Amino acid sequence: MGLITEKLPGIIEPVPGGSVLLSSMDAVINWARSNSLWPLTFGTSCCAIEVMMASGAARHDLARFGAEVTRPSPRQADLLVIAGTIVRKMAPRLKLLYEQMAEPRYVIATGSCAISGGPFIYNNYSTVRGADEIIPVDVYVPGCPPRPEGFFYGILQLQRLIREGESIRRPGERRKPVLAALPAGITLDQIQAELRELLESKAQVKLGASATAGRG
Amino acid sequence: MEANELISTVQSLEPAATLRDKVDRPAMSVPKESVPALMRRLRDEPALSFDMLCAHTAIDWHNENRIELVYQLYSTKHRHYLAVFVSLLRDMPVVTSVSDVWRIAEWQEREVYDMFGVLYRSHPDLRRILLDDDWKGFPLRKDYKDEFMLEAPK
Amino acid sequence: MSAITVTSLDERIRRSIGADGGASTTQEYFVNMGPQHPSTHGVLRLVLKLDGENVREVIPVLGYIHRGVEKMGEHLSYRQFVHLTDRLDYLSALANNWAVAKAVEKAANIETNERIETIRTIVAELQRIASHQLWWGVFGMDLGAFTPFLYGFRDREKISDILEETIGARLTMNYIQPGGVMFDIHPDFQRKVKEFLTYFRPKLEEYETLLTQNVIVQERMRGVGVLTAEKAVSMGATGPVLRASGVAHDLRRSEPYGVYAKAAFDVPVGRNGDCWDRYWVRIEEIRQSMRIIEQLIDNIPEGKHLVVKPAVRTKVPEGIHYSQVETARGIFGVMLVSDGKDVPYRIHVRTPNFNNLWTVTETAPGWRVADLVTIISSLDIVVPDIDR
Amino acid sequence: MSSWEVKTIAQRAAEAMPESVLAGAGYVLLAVGFAAAFMALMGMALIYAERKVAAHFQCRLGPMRVGPHGIFQTVADTIKLLFKEDIVPSQSDKLLHLFAPYLSMMATLLALLVLPMSPVVQIADMNIGVLYVTAVTGFGVLGVLLAGWSSNNKWSLLGAMRAGAQIISYEVSATMALLVVVMFSGSMQLSKIVESQAEGWWIWRAPVIGLVSFVIFLIASLAEISRTPFDLPEGESELTAGFHTEYSGLRFAMFFLAEFINMFIVAGMAATLFLGGWMPFHIGGFDTFNSVMDLLPPGAWFSLKSGLVVFLIMWFRWTFPRLRVDQLMKLEWKILLPIGFVNLFAAAASVVFGWYFFPIR
């Protein structure tokens, strides 16, 4: 971690009441992180136009979120927006890019291709079915491509994730707020299990496999 | 130049060339031995002057065990088209490169090699273009199978 | 018969070093530009052999966005394949759709009416303007001026709105279908297009003041990356790249499709084929597209917008069918190989960017890294279109 | 004409020292603290200003969501950068890699020391002030070169080499322009130069000469601090991020900060040398007007003038594209330098024959 975080928690933690101090520090740091998401200049296909370019342009203006400082070097970027299809030739490079980014780093997968392979799922020998098979993804923004507002909604979600879910003591370890509005008496697991069964039998898709693959 | 005239001119250059039917453009089938020489003449003959290779690709006729190369030629001078078809054996698809006739052929042939496994003799730099160097198989062949590929559900 | 050897990229690089290694006093070195690089417009990778700042050799390495569209096409019906062409050259999605639609209509003998063709022509030209606007902005950004990018996009949003209102999508349209267009035009369409034309004319003058007449821009483009007409033709370049080299080959003029025959427009051509000519040709094409739209927008005839029911899986007679359209980047061609079914036996798309890209191997050596960026930008490449 | 009493912090420290060591040390601490705090705050303010100004040049709004009109945007950025992982590439020259940003920062800090922001807010006032600033800002290139070299990245090295060539070349023209002012005012001491402009600012006091050397100075120092149109060392579209490609977190922030403070130093120097420093704006005999102008304190005048130059620099950045390496050199050696030379001779003639006009001060 950074110059300060290397030392700081170690000094503060033994102090009685240190947890209070730390959690308020967490709040400040997470506030800062969530409001200063510098994206990496990276886009593979159509989504790059909408998500990286049009949303940075005057009409939508990504700068309002403090995220217009696109860094061409992964070392300085916080946010990797996977804008477009990832193919098998690109996959190792994407992983490399992700690994080159400094912690804390966040990943948004935009568009159908980056979420699940999109139009290129079947009869295709080269397209990776979802960027989360390669690197962990924090927020999924559906659309083909999503409109800039949709991407902003994804950024808002990511900001929320950062503010709530991250602690300075466990860098990179994130808690995901899952879902609030579910039908009464039904759990998320039930729905997912049922759907997975249906889809896997019908469409030969492994839904759960890819979600866990990246986290190993 | 009208289509009939075009075809007869090409036939005068290469007697072995035959008309390829079911194509909505003037199209000739030529034997693979005549490829580089004929192509150069097609380019240099003033009445034809096919100076542009629009596209070069192949069709895998899996059942007939042959791969058919397609050269789509265009003349910016006379503004006419010609499609040249060359049949190759599917097991041993070897043909001579035309990259010294049209510059772009170098890369288009690399693509055809990458996708169909057609080997080009005297090609300056034959290697895969779109897929990784260590890719197994040639994906646009009809019998290409891959662990990665998924069949669409019916 | 000599043995045919297949090389690898490493070998290729080694060979290139060996070519004049030791002969020169300074050491040449290889640099990877891409796949993630701000000015390769996507995931293009260029292996550069540099001598200090000077480019000695450019080896494009493709395939970082090769999605196997042609293989997928063998499993999709013709109508379904249209939506994949959106994602090839996403800045000319409508023209790409049109190419497939045209091929299928010609092959299956589907007669479209005048209204369909007029709508197709107008929306395709609108998107050509939008594409050139985006290119203009990105070109400015590649030269280091950030503001043109914002201005280009500001005006592009107007076209996006017009198209979105009629089509329902901002980028991947899937609008032009075999046998018509997906929706009829929105009632406000004509009014908004006319509004846009009056809005955009003065803005184009601003573009000219901001970049075209700027002395730095002119000096960065003048004489840089000259592509002679002969080379351009031999490299199979099309579109503005070819026309900038002085070859006036424009499908809209030489083989009019749609209702281009009805509209009067000029074909802009360049003198030398340098970056300046390519720049100027595109700016002039915006003007000409506006001219075309102006002539057509008030004369959209009445009629149906779709002559084939969308649920029908069109069968195409056996044979090989071609069609070509002129997109913002050049000639987009489709070759359908049909065996009489409703799914093509083989489908090949000839994309303009594939050929245009390779001209960089001819034009860039001898120039500097900064010029390489200018040259690539002046080619206006879209990487998924190269890789397919 | 009221005369200003110039007293720098260094002088105060020297005066206080014999009486009480503590007071003297207090002044030194004050100076150090001032410089550090000034650097951090000014850097943040400038970055915010840059982003807002850029946004409005481009028909958009800029940071809006962190605080009212996004005024805490740079605060958030700073905190984030502070707590970001600090990567040192395994193949890099570690010592130099860690050291380079500090070097860059130090050069900036040293130049800040002599900037006369008001009669009383100046840390040190050397009698060779102009020379010192030229020397120290040239020193900053060392940090850039080291950063590029030690990163073990070809793009970084390219950027660093560009920076080296560029900064050393443009130093010549910048000095040429400074010499004109030194000639006019007959001193290299910055406070003396400011005082010498009581009769009129150098930018318009000597016919055209002052203006020309102002323009040359601005262009040359823009190149020295690598701002657009001379941002070749870090040209995004060409060299990814140039010499700081491999830097992350706090060390990257240092480069970033140094870049913006450098911009302020250039603006401050331009204001001091050509725009009368902290002198209020006076017009010849209009005493009422002049007394109204005197109401603003000198510090405000300085900020106003340097702010104006900063805006000008931003304006350039958001309008112009970047030059190419050879064009950059051509501009320096074939255009700026000849003009600078002619201008220098003209200035000498002007000083000898006393050709001063325009009593606008």
Next chain:
Amino acid sequence: MVVSESNQVVAPPIQRGGFFSNLATGLKSLLKGMGITFHYFSRPSTVVTQQYPENRATLKMFDRYRMRLSLPHDENGFHKCTACTICEQACPNSSIRIVSRKGAVTNKTELDRFIWRMDSCTFCNACVVACPFSCLKMSGDFECSVYDKSLLVFNLTRYAGPTSTVLMKVTDPQERAKMWEPRDVYSGPVPLRGTAVPGGGRTLGAPEPVKASAPVAAPTPAPATAPAASATALAVEEEGGKK
């Protein structure tokens, strides 16, 4: 084909003169460019930015904007889908799955679940255009970001059973209740910490919410969740381990 070579415009060459004229034209061109940028800087009215989360209340999508597929249910809570699978066949990448069942009463094929994979959908509108009964609709709700992609699979129908035409023919409520059974509908994005995004809790462009207790005289079927508005309990789950 004969094509006239006329109607061409040729690029003008860049004119260059001597040292001083170049300097003058160069400076002039730079100043003109600066004039353009300053024109926009000095006029705040030229700012075109739409501030998305803040303008949420007034933001309106175009009618035809395609984002979320829905199977509109009428005021009684019935839809028109016959499970003919034409949309499934039209879908280019199998994003639609029609699960049908044999009707208990009618003994005919009827819709059980309409499963739509938003994660792979390309919003190409092929299904909507192909539907012979016009029972599908694309709407402009773009706020769909999630933290888990399996939440992007939707079931669009609220009940398993025949179409509204068949159901409405049956007048007896008891008889009608036998013909259908409720299915879970879940949709909508993850709300932003209860308060939703600034600008109110309206779901943009979503089809008119149908009253939850839809089909006539029936035990409450799966409640149609009004997504962004109901954010009562925000379940924060520990998602294991280091990511």
